[in-house]
Amino acid sequence: MANIMEIENLKTYFYTEAGVVKALDGISFNIEEDVTHGLVGESGSGKTVTALSVLGIVPNPGRIVDGRVIFEGENLLEKSDKEMQKLRGDKIAISFQDPSTSLNPVFTVGSQIAEVIMRHQDVTKEEAKQAVIEIMEAVRIPEAEQRYYEYPHQFSTGMRQRMAIARSLSARPDILFADEPTTALDVTIEAQVLNLMQELQDKFGMDLVMITHDMGVIAEMCKRVTVLYAGRVCETANVDSVFHEPKHPYTQALLTSVPSVLGKIKRLSVIPGTIPDLIHPPSGCRFHPRCAFAKDVCKKEMPDAVEVAKGHESACVRIDEINDELQARLKKAREEQASD
Amino acid sequence: MIEITRLARFLIRRILFSIPVFFGVTIIVWALMYAAGDPVRLLLAGVPYITPEVVENLRRYYHLDRPVWEQYLFWVFNLVQGNLGESFVYNQPVLQLVIPWTIETVKLQLSALALALFLAIFIGVYSARHPYSITDMAVTTLALLGVSMPIFVWGIFGILIFSSYAHSATTALFGFPIYFPPVGAHAWNYRTFPFPLFLADAIWHMILPMCVLAITYMALYVRLVRSGMRETLEQDYVLAARASGLSDRKVVYKHALRNALIPLITYVGLAIATSFAGAPITETVFTWPGMGYYYVQALYSLDFPLIMAVISILTILILAANIIVDMTYGFIDPRITVE
Known part of the structure; x- marks a missing residue:
């Protein structure tokens, strides 16, 4: 295209x-x-x-x-x-x-x-x-x-x-x-x-x-x-894959914080912390201070979005390691919302 | 059509409302004038061999022997018929005296106001677009100076530099003087001039007082335009105008300026009143043959008909200016409807 x-x-x-x-x-x-x-x-x-x-x-x-x-x-x-x-x-x-x-x-x-x-x-x-x-x-x-x-x-x-x-x-x-x-x-x-x-x-x-x-x-x-976060791209992909299989912890957190019309009203999950000060942005990945998966490597280099699956770019350097866990968390959050 | 009838209704109502204001002002001035002293005694001061009969006759002649309220009603009765009485000092019908003075004052004040607005808009817009630049700083400081320094100081500096020093310096340099006249609105023999010369002479005489007035007016307008434009230039509709590809000039002078003008008009409305009322100072400094100058003279001699005539004209001018300003709002900002 x-x-x-x-x-x-x-x-x-x-x-x-x-x-x-x-x-x-x-x-x-x-x-x-x-x-x-x-x-x-x-x-x-x-x-x-x-x-x-x-x-x-x-x-x-x-x-x-x-x-x-x-x-x-x-x-x-x-x-x-x-x-x-x-x-x-x-x-x-x-x-x-x-x-x-x-x-x-x-x-x-x-x-x-x-x-x-x-x-x-x-x-x-x-x-x-x-x-x-x-x-x-x-x-x-x-x-x-x-x-x-x-x-x-x-x-x-x-x-x-x-x-x-x-x-x-x-x-x-x-x-x-x-x-x-x-x-x-x-x-x-x-x-x-x-x-x-x-x-x-x-x-x-x-x-x-x-x-x-x-x-x-x-x-x-x-x-x-x-998906943008603090002046950086987190991921770019087709809508379906972003919603069903996000390849960035920020997107996953964002999706988890969307309420579902199926479940009862309960406390929404929120992303801890606030968006960073853009005068002194965090080193490395902008999202690392709020990221559940952050490791030392995330603080060091500022990652660019690269293709991790077909037509799916992600800026998470650890995506290959954490992908299974990421999807599991999203699935769990969705099930919880739907079941209540 | 609806617009026109609404405008007419607005005008009629405002004019009707202005009538009691006019009479309120004249009653107050009338009362103050009588409190100020006896014009007949002032008129006869220093004149030898005055008998009490002469004083009595003079009082009767000017109707000063009647009760004050009766005199006021008599004045109003004459005013309605277009008769403003005769000056005590000049022994001429007041109206004949006052009309040329009014023309001189209105001419000077309106051209100064127009010049001030014209310059203030360009300078203010430039300042707003380049905030905290050197030009902006200089202009803002000068504007502060303009606001702080009274007009007679500007006037005297103006006369000193552009009349006195300019006259002697250019005479020494070129053998003939290049200067602006510090006194009067016309050359002494202007009645003999053909029209083009008459016009040129009138403009030449007006430049110095006009510029001095404009500087003091402009000072405030620059600040108003600058702050207004600083605000409107940040508005979404200005960004939207820019986003739709309009030229810079259109974005700034059409979309942003029109909105920034609203506070300026409010101020100009107030300024017209103070400018006509403040005319005595400027006109005295420049010996300008306008209402303000002669008004002060009339006060000194307690020339009652003349004082009342000048006050009446000033009141009418100010009331008219207010109505015009309120109408302008409606044209500039459609959200304000004239009611």
């Missing part, structure tokens, strides 16, 4: 007064064509920064210090801001987590979307408006024609999220990073938005990268998934 985007050794640091925050410290993964990719991890693991780095819009005081992002045979990180402006929104788009803050409150939603279309396509104002109304209908905004002239505060949260998605889709991008598209929404609307995204993906034929911390969304939407 061909890759639409290859991210290699991407490093994005934030130069704050307290010190250098290594938000991304050399992450690599490929996004395959026509395969919905999931980026999953806790808050602060670097999911959003990855998307912003790809688009070249890392906010101050952040800077991309190393790495390559290959898209259409070119390294995006070598492009000038002017060249990137043409790609942003047009070829690579992002929809943001919180729709109530990602739409500008002082302009009509319609004009904000029309602006993006007019930036990337050679159309008149009237044509852009028609295109906006079309896309508003595609995201199922009722009475799109009148709603074109309304401001963000006149929309409900669910509608606002759909409008934010509509804006990212307006110039028909090849690849869309959807940053936590359902986090700000309640559960009923969440399902609507997810369905809609799948529908739009088929309709416009774009590749989707779902950024989320919600394993449920990953299971529902994605075919391939990359």
Whole structure:
């Protein structure tokens, strides 16, 4: 399968007064064509920064210090801001987590979307408006024609999220990073938005990268998934193998902490400790202080993700030794949840 | 259509509400004016051979022999008919005197305000985009100086450097002076000038007081724009605008600035009031023939009709400015509806 985007050794640091925050410290993964990719991890693991780095819009005081992002045979990180402006929104788009803050409150939603279309396509104002109304209908905004002239505060949260998605889709991008598209929404609307995204993906034929911390969304939407932890990749694999046979202790711990709808409510298992301070990250494997399987070797070298099974990359150096134990633990946790 | 009728309703209501404010202000000033002293005695001070009959006649002539409330009602009655009375000192209808002064004051204050806003936006945006850079530090320090130093100090420095020193230095260097006039709004014989020369002369006279005023106004605006932009530039919608490929200029000057302007407008609304009221200082420093300058003169001579005329015009200007500012909110931020 061909890759639409290859991210290699991407490093994005934030130069704050307290010190250098290594938000991304050399992450690599490929996004395959026509395969919905999931980026999953806790808050602060670097999911959003990855998307912003790809688009070249890392906010101050952040800077991309190393790495390559290959898209259409070119390294995006070598492009000038002017060249990137043409790609942003047009070829690579992002929809943001919180729709109530990602739409500008002082302009009509319609004009904000029309602006993006007019930036990337050679159309008149009237044509852009028609295109906006079309896309508003595609995201199922009722009475799109009148709603074109309304401001963000006149929309409900669910509608606002759909409008934010509509804006990212307006110039028909090849690849869309959807940053936590359902986090700000309640559960009923969440399902609507997810369905809609799948529908739009088929309709416009774009590749989707779902950024989320919600394993449920990953299971529902994605075919391939990359698990991030503290600015490093833990593993990249197909969704099925990640859920059934994770090859990294962090993924296993993450899966164990997801409640099951089958069992009774009981104490959830949690991962001990907190995510590390990214100014002074732990030596070696970032996860070792919280890892049940950590040995001395884990403190020494910072492992890169390597292929450990077919199509399955893992960054755990001890995976061969601990694999059986890992699977046993996951199985036990799942059985316990199901039996109670 | 709905928008227009709503706007009209808003305007009518605000104007109706302004009427009692106007009369409240004039009543207070009227009372204070009478507490300040007797204009007839001031008028006749030092004039020899004044008999009590003359004083009595003069009082009767200006209706000063009537009770204070009756005089006020008489003033209001005349005001409604567009008659503001006759100046005690100039012996001319007050309205004829005040209109050219009002034009001079409004001209100076509004151009200074516009210049200050224009510069403050560019400087403030630059500072916000390069926080803690050398330029930003310099600008912020200067802004602090601008806020802290009173306008008459700026005015006197301005006159000293750009009128006095500039005049003598350029005369010595080139044989002819290059300077800005420190006094007045026009050349003495401006009535004989053809229009282009009249305009050039008016602008030349205005530059120094306008720049001095602009510096003191700008100081605060720069700080407001800077802090506003620092905040809005971090907002998600600015990142989203950038993410959709918009040019840098559009992201900054359209998406971020529009939101940063809201606190600025509040301040400009307040500043218009203080700028008109504070005009006496600037106009005295530059001998500018505006309301502020003559207002102070009228106070010295207790020229009641003139004081009331200036107060009335100032009150109307400030009330109108407030209504306009409230309307501007509605245009800049759709979340604020004019009600």
